[in-house]
Amino acid sequence: MRPYNFSAGPAVMPDDVLHQAAAEMLDWHGSGMGVMEMSHRGKEFGQIYAEAEADLRELLAVPANFKLLFMQGGGLAENAIVPLNLSRGQTADFVVTGSWSQKSAQEAAKYCTSHVAANTKANGYTTLANPASWQLSTQPAYVHICSNETINGVEYHELPDLKALGCDAPLVIDFSSHVASRPVDWTRVGLAFGGAQKNLGPAGLTLVAVREDLLDRALPICPSALNYRTVADNQSMYNTPATYSIYIAGLVFKWLKAQGGIAAMEARNMAKAKLLYETLDGSSLYINRVAQDCRSRMNVPFYLRDESLNEAFLAGARERHLLQLKGHKSVGGMRASIYNAMPLEGVQALVNYLREFESQHA
Numbered sequence: 089m090r091p092y093n094f095s096a097g098p099a100v101m102p103d104d105v106l107h108q109a110a111a112e113m114l115d116w117h118g119s120g121m122g123v124m125e126m127s128h129r130g131k132e133f134g135q136i137y138a139e140a141e142a143d144l145r146e147l148l149a150v151p152a153n154f155k156l157l158f159m160q161g162g163g164l165a166e167n168a169i170v171p172l173n174l175s176r177g178q179t180a181d182f183v184v185t186g187s188w189s190q191k192s193a194q195e196a197a198k199y200c201t202s203h204v205a206a207n208t209k210a211n212g213y214t215t216l217a218n219p220a221s222w223q224l225s226t227q228p229a230y231v232h233i234c235s236n237e238t239i240n241g242v243e244y245h246e247l248p249d250l251k252a253l254g255c256d257a258p259l260v261i262d263f264s265s266h267v268a269s270r271p272v273d274w275t276r277v278g279l280a281f282g283g284a285q286k287n288l289g290p291a292g293l294t295l296v297a298v299r300e301d302l303l304d305r306a307l308p309i310c311p312s313a314l315n316y317r318t319v320a321d322n323q324s325m326y327n328t329p330a331t332y333s334i335y336i337a338g339l340v341f342k343w344l345k346a347q348g349g350i351a352a353m354e355a356r357n358m359a360k361a362k363l364l365y366e367t368l369d370g371s372s373l374y375i376n377r378v379a380q381d382c383r384s385r386m387n388v389p390f391y392l393r394d395e396s397l398n399e400a401f402l403a404g405a406r407e408r409h410l411l412q413l414k415g416h417k418s419v420g421g422m423r424a425s426i427y428n429a430m431p432l433e434g435v436q437a438l439v440n441y442l443r444e445f446e447s448q449h450a
């Protein structure tokens with residue numbers, strides 16, 4: 089049995105997907121070629137691409153008026169690509185609830201006026217600002233949120249409704265670290281982007297879902313290969329796409345369907361998160377500081393109250409085949425990322441270890 093891997097990303101993959109990819113490595117479906125060796129314009133890859141797109145559209149119930157784009161550059165590149173495509177050089181609003189939305193607000197300032205509508209830094213990014221308290225600008229080109237902050241462990245359990253706030257700008261969500269962990273309310277979204285390397289597949293692939301009416305707003309300086317209209321009109325093949333990553337993501341989509349789809353994953357993810365948070369809250373050794381109503385179901389940061397035990401904790405975890413629990417360097421402590429491919433048994437094994445370590449250090 090493989091160890092349980094709690095990495096924040098690149099992250100654990102479903103075993104079934106890795107086995108299938110290994111079996112098809114040298115010869116995909118009798119074509120005589122591995123997927124890495126195929127032209128992206130050939131019929132074999134065309135089939136892989138079409139199935140991946142259709143499966144993802146079905147899984148996430150993506151409406152017909154949204155384009156799905158398979159891009160590159162990750163979430164950080166989208167921090168520039170979104171304002172290049174949507175800002176018109178005017179003002180875009182940012183709700184800063186952690187490290188990733190903070191980076192987005194900063195990068196956009198190169199291309200437009202970046203207005204911070206709310207910022208929860210003062211409480212250490214442990215809450216979400218109530219949308220009713222956001223100081224939105226008069227007519228923002230778009231409003232950006234990070235719907236799950238991977239480092240700080242803060243998640244919007246419901247997407248904000250901009251219309252209810254009297255704002256008709258499109259909502260942009262960075263859903264890198266919880267895409268496919270729960271359904272998406274597309275009626276509230278104009279554009280969603282996410283790197284694949286947490287819940288969808290390998291690094292190198294960025295998913296963008298963009299409403300069609302937003303496709304033609306790019307600044308003249310927007311590089312052609314990053315222009316959503318150009319990417320959409322060329323089925324994400326204006327430049328050579330990340331073919332192998334798309335293939336593996338396609339296998340993950342088939343795996344997700346076999347698991348019962350996104351609603352089934354959400355139920356499992358909630359059960360996993362509940363088990364872990366209840367264990368942390370019931371302990372006098374560990375602490376998670378995020379407010380109850382916005383705790384991430386994917387990324388669970390926690391601290392040992394006695395930080396001198398950190399190294400012993402991590403060493404004991406490795407001995408028990410529990411990997412990559414060290415927190416992000418900017419915040420320290422520990423973090424358990426429990427993406428779709430982490431089974432309940434993995435969280436149970438972690439919980440058992442948390443209790444064992446606590447009883448040894450009570």
Ligand code: PMP
Pocket residue numbers: 097161162163164165188234236237238239262263264265283
């Ligand atoms: N946004 C979020 C929410 C993330 O978790 C990450 C990566 N951890 C990024 C953006 C940056 O992604 P990338 O490294 O793929 O550019």
